[in-house]
Amino acid sequence: MKLLTMLETRLGRLPRFLVAGGGATLIHWLTMWALVQWGVDARTATAVGAGIGLVVNYIAQHRFTFESDLAHGVAFPRYLAGAALGWVLNLVAFSALIGAGAGIVWSQGIATAVVALANFLFAQRFVFHEAPDETPE
Numbered sequence: 001m002k003l004l005t006m007l008e009t010r011l012g013r014l015p016r017f018l019v020a021g022g023g024a025t026l027i028h029w030l031t032m033w034a035l036v037q038w039g040v041d042a043r044t045a046t047a048v049g050a051g052i053g054l055v056v057n058y059i060a061q062h063r064f065t066f067e068s069d070l071a072h073g074v075a076f077p078r079y080l081a082g083a084a085l086g087w088v089l090n091l092v093a094f095s096a097l098i099g100a101g102a103g104i105v106w107s108q109g110i111a112t113a114v115v116a117l118a119n120f121l122f123a124q125r126f127v128f129h130e131a132p133d134e135t136p137e
Helices: 002-037 042-065 072-099 104-127
Strands: none
Touching (some): 002 042, 002 104, 042 072
């Protein structure tokens, strides 16, 4: 029974992870769109949007998805490490797929799915993982 409860808990977080990430992506795109409408260069606009999306995603994952009690001084640097690893994984997966002859849209779609799964596992097992209390009773 304990195994079933553990599986339900883990699977239950995946939809929250995807909703939080999707919301952060939407904020990224809306920020970028608004800045471009105001005459900001598209590269600058997407960089600003991505930064805002990153912070929004961190807060959503910390509070909504993982309901973490970790201090931000611990969790946020871990989150940034995960974001950097995700960026590298995206580039590697996309490049490998393009090199294998896949089209741009398919390559990015598959790379995005791989990165999302890797980010979820990394966040669950490292970024927001809280060590069990090991104080003797």
